[in-house]
Amino acid sequence: AMQRMTDKRVRHLPVLDEGHLLGMVSIGDVTRWLLKVNEMEAENLRRYVFSEYPG
Numbered sequence: 615a616m617q618r619m620t621d622k623r624v625r626h627l628p629v630l631d632e633g634h635l636l637g638m639v640s641i642g643d644v645t646r647w648l649l650k651v652n653e654m655e656a657e658n659l660r661r662y663v664f665s666e667y668p669g
Contacts, residue, residue, distance in 0.1 A: 616644045 615627060619641050629636045 615639060
């Protein structure tokens with residue numbers, strides 16, 4: 615969605631289900647989601663790197 619929004623220079627995209635409008639997603643919504651995903655991935659990597667190995 616973010617790539618499409620950037621390419622088309624739009625800040626909002628409609629969310630449709632079988633042609634019915636469900637809502638709108640903003641570039642801010644997408645940015646917040648990406649930040650959250652990156653934070654979760656970073657936390658998982660930290661846990662992996664600093665975890666204790668059995669044995």
